[in-house]
Amino acid sequence: MAGIRVTEVDWQSLKNGVAHHTQEYPCPELVVRRGHTFTLVLELSRPLEDQETIIFTVETGPQASEDRHTKAVFQISEPEVGKTWTAVKEAETENTVTVSISSPPNAVIGRYLMSTRVSSRRKHSDRKLGEFVLLFNPWCPEDDVFLASEEERQEYVLNDSGIIFRGVEKHIRTQGWNYGQFEEDILNICLSILDRSPLYQDDPAIDVSCRHDPIYVTRAISAMVNSNNDRGVVQGQWQGKYGGGTSPLHWRGSVAILHKWFKGRFKPVKYGQCWVFAGVMCTVLRCLGIATRVVSNFNSAHDTDRNLSVDKYVDSFGRTLEDLTEDSMWNFHVWNESWFARQDLGPSYNGWQVLDATPQEESEGVFRCGPASVTAIREGDVHLAHDGPFVFAEVNADYVTWLWHEDESRERVYSDTKKIGRCISTKAVGSDSRVDITSFYKYPEGSRKERQVYRKAVRKLFSVEASGRRSRVRRAGGRGLWREDLLEPATKPSITGKFKMLEPPMLGHDLRLALCLANLTSRAQRVRVNLSGATILYTRRPVAEILHESHTVRLGSEEEKKIPITIAYSQYKEDLTEDKKILLAAMCFVTKGEKLLVEKDITLEDVITIKCAQPGASGEGLGPVQ
Numbered sequence: 339m340a341g342i343r344v345t346e347v348d349w350q351s352l353k354n355g356v357a358h359h360t361q362e363y364p365c366p367e368l369v370v371r372r373g374h375t376f377t378l379v380l381e382l383s384r385p386l387e388d389q390e391t392i393i394f395t396v397e398t399g400p401q402a403s404e405d406r407h408t409k410a411v412f413q414i415s416e417p418e419v420g421k422t423w424t425a426v427k428e429a430e431t432e433n434t435v436t437v438s439i440s441s442p443p444n445a446v447i448g449r450y451l452m453s454t455r456v457s458s459r460r461k462h463s464d465r466k467l468g469e470f471v472l473l474f475n476p477w478c479p480e481d482d483v484f485l486a487s488e489e490e491r492q493e494y495v496l497n498d499s500g501i502i503f504r505g506v507e508k509h510i511r512t513q514g515w516n517y518g519q520f521e522e523d524i525l526n527i528c529l530s531i532l533d534r535s536p537l538y539q540d541d542p543a544i545d546v547s548c549r550h551d552p553i554y555v556t557r558a559i560s561a562m563v564n565s566n567n568d569r570g571v572v573q574g575q576w577q578g579k580y581g582g583g584t585s586p587l588h589w590r591g592s593v594a595i596l597h598k599w600f601k602g603r604f605k606p607v608k609y610g611q612c613w614v615f616a617g618v619m620c621t622v623l624r625c626l627g628i629a630t631r632v633v634s635n636f637n638s639a640h641d642t643d644r645n646l647s648v649d650k651y652v653d654s655f656g657r658t659l660e661d662l663t664e665d666s667m668w669n670f671h672v673w674n675e676s677w678f679a680r681q682d683l684g685p686s687y688n689g690w691q692v693l694d695a696t697p698q699e700e701s702e703g704v705f706r707c708g709p710a711s712v713t714a715i716r717e718g719d720v721h722l723a724h725d726g727p728f729v730f731a732e733v734n735a736d737y738v739t740w741l742w743h744e745d746e747s748r749e750r751v752y753s754d755t756k757k758i759g760r761c762i763s764t765k766a767v768g769s770d771s772r773v774d775i776t777s778f779y780k781y782p783e784g785s786r787k788e789r790q791v792y793r794k795a796v797r798k799l800f801s802v803e804a805s806g807r808r809s810r811v812r813r814a815g816g817r818g819l820w821r822e823d824l825l826e827p828a829t830k831p832s833i834t835g836k837f838k839m840l841e842p843p844m845l846g847h848d849l850r851l852a853l854c855l856a857n858l859t860s861r862a863q864r865v866r867v868n869l870s871g872a873t874i875l876y877t878r879r880p881v882a883e884i885l886h887e888s889h890t891v892r893l894g895s896e897e898e899k900k901i902p903i904t905i906a907y908s909q910y911k912e913d914l915t916e917d918k919k920i921l922l923a924a925m926c927f928v929t930k931g932e933k934l935l936v937e938k939d940i941t942l943e944d945v946i947t948i949k950c951a952q953p954g955a956s957g958e959g960l961g962p963v964q
Contacts, residue, residue, distance in 0.1 A: 342390065342456045346381040347467045353377060359477065359496060362520035368470040369525065371627055373443030373478035377428065378467075380435045380454070390458050391415075392435065394425055398450045398472075399546030406547035408446055413457065443480035446550045447472050447626060449529060471525065474552060474627030482679040483552050485629045493767040494629035494677065499591075500620070501765040502613045503634040503772060504876075506669050506919075506939045510636070510761060510772065515617045516591025519625035524593065527600045528625045531562050531571065534604055536704075552628055552678040553709055556693050557724065561706035563619045563695035565606030568704075571599045571618055572610035574697055576877055578915040583608025587916050592621035611876070613672040615695040620674055623693075629677040633692075633775070636760045638671030640698055640877075641731035646720075646796055648735050648758065651742045652751070655870040656923030656935050658880060659742055667737065667758065668877045669919065669939055671696070673707075675764070680711055683722055687711035690778070692729050701725050712778050718795035727799055733759030733779045734792060739935050741925070751925075751933045752831050832859045833893065835926055837938035840902075845918060845942040848907050852900040853924050853936065857893035865891045866927040871905060873913040874921045878939070882913035885922065918942040 349368040354376040355361030360369040370376045380392065393413040402409035410423040414437060418424045421442040429436040449471050453464040476485040476495055485491050498517050505511035518524060532538060535558050538545040548554040562570040572595060575586070586609055589595060595618055598607045610618075616632045623630040639648045642664045651662035673694035680687040691709035701707055701724060710729045711722065720726035735758045739751040762776040781787040833855055840850040857863050871885030889901050903922075910920060919941050926934040 341383075342386070342458065343383050344380050344392070344454050344456075344465050344467065345383050348379040348381075349468070349470070350377045350379060358475075359491075360473070362496070362498075363471075363525055364520065364522055365471065365525055367449075367468065369473065370441075370470060371473050371475035371477065372441045372445040372447065373475045373481050375426075375438040375440045378437050378439060380437060382433050382435065382456075385432050386430070386435065386456070387458075390456055392425070392437070393455050393457055394423070394439070395453045395455075395464060396423060396441075396450045398446055398448045399542060401543040402546075403543070406543065407550065408543070408547050441472060443475065443478050444482070444550050445472060446546060447474055447555070448532070448546065448549055471529070476627065476629050476677070482681065483628050483677065484679075485677050487767075489767050490677075491629065493765075494631050495624055495627065498624075500632060501770050501772075502617060502632050502672060503763045503765075504613060504670055504672070505636075506941050507636040507760045509941055510634075510763065512770070512772075513613070514590065515613075515620075515632070516593060517617065517621040517624060518591055518593035519621050521593045523600065524596060524621065525625055527596045528622045530600065531622060532558060534569070535562050536568050551681075552676070553680070553682060555626065556623060556628065556676055556678075556691070556709050557706060559619060559622050560693050560695050560708055561704050563615050563622065564610075564697040564705055566697040566705040569604055569606060571595065571607060572615055572695075573606040573608045574611065574615070575609035576611060576875060576879065578875055578881060578917075580609050585609065585916060586611040586614050589614050589617075592618045596621065612668075612670075612696045616672040616674050619693065619695045623674070623676055630693075631675050631764050632672060633675050634670055634672045634761075634763045635733055636670045636762070637757050638668045638733070639731045639735040639737075639758045640666045640668060640671075641728065641735050642699065644727050644731075644799065646727065646731050646735050646792070646799065647738045648731070649738050649740065651740050651748070652923070652925065652935065653742060654925055655868040655886065656925040656937070657870045657872070657883070658878075660880070662742060666878060670876065671732065675712065676709065678709075680709075683711060683714070687713050687719075687722065689713060694729070699728055701728075715779055716781070716791070718791035718798065720795045721798045727795075730795055731758075733762065733776075734788075734795075735759075736792070741933060749933070751935045752829065829932075831926075831928055831932040831934045832930075833857055833863060833865060833926065833928055833932075833934060835924060835934055835936035837922055837924070837936060838900075839940075843920075843940050843942050845914075845944050846907055846911075849905040849910075849920070849940065850903075851922075851938075852902050854898060854900050855891060855893060855926070856898040857896055860895045862895065863893045864929050865893060867891060867901060868925045868927075869901075869903065869922070870925075871920060871922045873910055873915060874917070874919050874939075875915055876917045876919060878921060880921065881915055884910045884913065884920070914942070918944075 358370045363369045391413050395411050397409040412423045414425045414427050424440045426438045452467045455464045474483045475481045502513045565573045595607050620630050648665040651659040675690040690712040694707035697705035707725045714722045720730045737757040740748045763772050766773045836854050867889045872880040872883050922938045924936040
């Protein structure tokens with residue numbers, strides 16, 4: 339009897355693509371999801387004899403081995419349910435065999451090589467059938483990334499476009515973003531991002547063997563989307579200068595960025611800010627099969643010293659002292675959430691996990707963040723992996739303002755603990771509307787439960803006992819914050835203050851507004867008000883001062899007064915950045931030594947002028963329509 343070999347393979351790409359929700363990938367090779375069967379039709383050089391069977395080998399990565407679960411050898415057999423690769427004969431004609439291949443639901447994801455041989459008395463070398471790509475599978479209940487809702491799978495895995503929310507808390511704007519995970523070459527590029535990781539460069543065999551775990555894969559992608567440690571995809575720039583690259587505000591999707599990085603031999607693409615990093619990361623993770631969404635947090639804390647408070651140092655005009663202030667509060671910050679089980683933490687922490695590719699702080703020596711369980715953040719379990727304290731502070735830090743005196747002493751000024759973590763937003767499933775998900779991250783602001791969770795987080799992070807044992811946090815320049823001094827807000831002053839716009843803030847126009855002060859007591863009060871204003875970036879970093887003036891106001895019993903403020907267009911036009919943002923501050927000094935800082939972020943609106951010719955006017959009588 340002549341030897342037998344596989345002469346041809348039909349990968350059944352259309353049938354398998356539909357069954358695995360992968361038909362949108364334009365790849366030449368088959369793309370399937372782990373934990374589900376896919377079908378092949380093999381053409382043989384002659385019919386199989388009774389004692390003969392087909393043996394398959396699948397392998398991924400260099401030095402593939404069965405010990406590391408990067409290689410499997412299996413033959414056609416009876417159907418099995420378990421965590422192994424299997425092959426089952428579905429049909430057989432004279433010279434063809436139809437086979438169903440099943441991969442385990444925890445298989446390593448990536449590009450595989452499949453080869454076959456027929457077991458017989460004669461020795462035969464394996465025949466390479468070709469490559470296929472195996473992805474995570476949110477449709478498979480045994481996969482760690484399983485997501486039960488079909489509507490959510492359609493949105494968070496298969497939707498290739500979306501909405502990113504930006505702006506300020508009181509004026510949230512939308513920006514469309516093309517994720518494009520099914521565009522030409524994008525899957526190939528996403529797999530190559532993993533292969534460019536320092537983890538792969540250091541030990542490729544071990545790195546590939548860890549790619550069964552969404553915790554490992556998402557953490558690696560979080561590091562690789564920024565360029566800080568590893569020639570990753572996007573280079574950040576927050577100084578308002580974008581020479582030699584593209585302004586972050588001009589990107590409208592991930593595809594051009596990923597193509598540029600890949601075709602430029604992995605040279606980081608200039609430039610990105612938080613929503614760009616989040617948009618790219620969403621593309622990569624959806625492409626690999628992990629349900630992912632983009633989340634925007636308004637008034638987002640950047641806590642550099644891990645003390646769960648944003649400590650802001652200001653002068654007597656309320657201007658931020660950049661040399662002293664290490665922490666910051668961004669107008670908004672954008673990150674990702676991905677849905678998967680936390681085998682490392684336990685089932686109560688399954689579900690949405692925070693991942694942040696914006697390079698803000700190092701995590702274990704690398705600029706990356708997460709995955710951090712959203713449930714753990716809400717419950718104050720900041721000790722759990724990964725990066726819980728940083729994410730908790732982003733949404734729940736106390737905002738502490740210090741007045742810095744010339745003699746280098748400092749004094750706490752009243753500020754609003756509710757400032758941080760407002761209107762946490764994501765795109766709705768199946769529509770472009772905004773969904774507020776703040777309640778997933780924290781209990782209602784000011785509630786007893788929210789304060790209890792904050793105290794719990796402080797205790798877990800600093801081991802501060804209920805008896806009040808002090809745990810000091812060291813800061814640059816020898817300054818230190820006694821942690822339990824920050825658990826309670828500063829005493830409320832006897833006046834209130836608020837900036838109020840008198841006209842909508844339009845670009846190209848003067849700004850007209852008022853500082854409204856109110857006396858909360860029945861006694862007369864004298865208030866000295868130092869006003870300042872600056873153009874800022876969305877990170878609230880000041881660019882140039884545009885206002886500096888002082889007023890003295892006498893407030894009678896429970897009296898309210900307004901201080902009118904005008905900022906001429908000529909005062910701000912030269913120093914306004916593409917973010918079109920201005921920060922106003924009023925430091926109010928009350929008679930009995932009380933101090934109040936009032937702040938307002940202003941985003942200028944573009945004026946759209948449409949010129950329309952009236953019928954028969956031959957171009958005459960054109961006028962602006964706003």
